[in-house]
Amino acid sequence: MRRRLVISYLLLMVLVLMALETPLAVTLATRETDRVRADRLADATRFASLGGPALRGGGPGPLDSELAAYDDLYGIAAALVDREGGTVTASVSWQPGSGTAVALDTALAGQQFSGPDSVWPWVNEPVVVAVPVTDGGEVLGAVVTATPAGKVRRTVASWWLLLTAIGLLVVLACISTAFGLAGWVLRPVTELDAVTHEIAEGDRTARVRPRLGPPELRRLAASFNNMADAVSDVMDRQRAFVAHASHQLRNPLTALRLRVEELGPSLTDDDGRAEHRLALEETDRLATLLDALLTLARAERAENQRVTVDAAEVAASRVAAWLPLARHRSVTLRLDAAAAPAYARTVPTAIDQALDALIDNAVKFSGTGEEVTVAVRPADGGIALQVRDTGPGMTASQLDQATERFWRAPDVQNVDGAGLGLTIVAVLVDASDGRLTMRQGRPRGLVAELWFPSPEEPVAGPASGDGTDGTGPAERVGSAAG
Known part of the structure; x- marks a missing residue:
């Protein structure tokens, strides 16, 4: 949205600059051309005053040396022609052309000529000026000058480059202002979007x-x-x-x-x-x-509180707590975890309550001789705790509804429970910025996996267990399981 606003502001500014600078550029080119034409008309008029004697048969006289010096000093070609269009005298660089022919025809008709009206940087035609030479109202001939347009073109191009630079500076200023204005206008919307996501995340x-x-x-x-x-x-x-x-x-x-x-x-x-x-x-x-x-x-x-806990130690304590019930129901309950600590960042008691609910379900719905395994391992920059059982499991549609409040599978309505265990697990995991995933086991059973992020800073502590007896969680539970 900010980009669209900036583009709209920029487009408007470019249109305004074009509307202002285009007429100004044309005016500058015309003004520079008019200045050169006025100078050449003055020069040609002076030469015409000297051309009368030469056209009346008195010879070129001083006009010949004047035209030569003029050409040598300013690089402007000039010529004196009679009423028939024949050249009476001319400077060294004089070259008749189509532009001078039109000028001479106009001057021999008794009118002054100067052209073009404007010199453009991409046109290399000379500035041609022709003035009639008259005597008592009679046209005896004409003086014509051809000024190279290079200097005029460079001057006009310089003015245009200056206008372009000013336009670019204005555009850059417009872009900077547009970004600031768009940011000022959209800052509440951006913050509203960010706050909405924060609220949605808890x-x-x-x-x-x-x-x-x-x-x-x-x-x-x-x-x-x-x-x-x-x-x-x-x-x-x-x-x-x-x-x-x-x-x-x-x-x-x-x-x-x-x-x-x-x-x-x-x-x-x-x-x-x-x-x-x-x-x-x-x-x-x-x-x-x-x-x-x-x-x-x-x-x-408790969704905004965070504590750092040893997930391996917690898993070991929960497995040890559920071992008596598992033995009573003839279910094998074991822990698969390394001896080293596995630190996770969660809300208070999240891992305890989540494992209690998952182990309770796994033991409750597993039959005699089945097996329940609680595994702890690092994964994806955090800690994953997995509860696997070899019980009847759930269908794909049941897995989609498992975390809904008070939902229970139709075939276990007679089993003790309130239908809130997995809901509590989902709430705790979500409040801890973790993940709860459940899938069907292979070849049977259910796999429920919890993932919690690791703490941002390393946790200082013993390398194994709780630092009291030198044994890790898996070793302590193994001895408890007998």
Whole structure:
């Protein structure tokens, strides 16, 4: 857009310069030509006053030496012709031509002639002046001069070059001014575009400076800031409501579960005990849902904070934490990571919660004898954490919906869960400027990969493990796994 504005300003300026400089250039050429023609007419008139005796048969007289000296001094050819067009006397460089023939015809008709009207730099015709020689009203002959146009052409070309240089300077000044003006006009639009991207990427504190550009765009910037404030406030209120509601509902839900649990001993028939068990399961399910909503609200609020963590160490601790459940379900859970630290820059607890959700899903949906692997490795200037399982996996359409809130695959509706685990993972990864990718495993299963950026500056610390026992994460988990 800035380029279009500059081009439009420049085109307008070029048209104005052409409209002003073209007539001026023509005027300068005509003025210089008129000056030369006036000088030559004065000279030719003086020669005509001396040509009368020569044409009356008295011989050239002093005119012959005058023309020779004139030609030698100024390089201007001159000649005296009689009424028949015959040359009576001429300077050394005199050369009759088509231009002089027209001039002589006009002079012998009793009129002065001078031409051309203007000398152009690309035309090399001489400036020809012819003056009749008369005696008592009778035309006896004519004096004609032919001035080389080289000097006039150079003078006109110099004037035109000066005009061109001035025009170029004006154009350069116009370009500089146009860029400044276009920048002043478009600066609010550019900043509005940048702030919009920043807000879209998660920085809800970004705002447009309202004192930039013309008044109309200032009002637009102020309106945008007001809209951003309103949207941010609504989002804060929504997240606060979800967090508060989830937290406040925990207390009555806990009390309700205790009351339902106390009813167990009083139930004697099998149907009553079955219903009692189902009621307890539903309260547990509701508690899990409230915990997930609270975690999601907290994750969305922490989107602007960044901490540096050792992803390998975190992965080792999470694998160690999930090993008992994996053993209980006869699922092999192992860690594939180097002993060296793998530092990543994330929001607080992002890797912990994301791995918890992914390992939970992998263990939950893998059958007896299946295998779950958590791998940590450097990739693309950051750290990649991969959770692979050999379970049933997901179809391509299910992978597209997996991170939607409360979505669950149709074939796992009877499995415990709130449908928010992968949503929380996606929010945490996005807030950390990372990536979450999921794909079908080969030959079966699911592969979920997290990628987080590395810190901009190297992290000083022990070369392996946490620096306390000299062992790396993989070694510690291996020993825990027995």
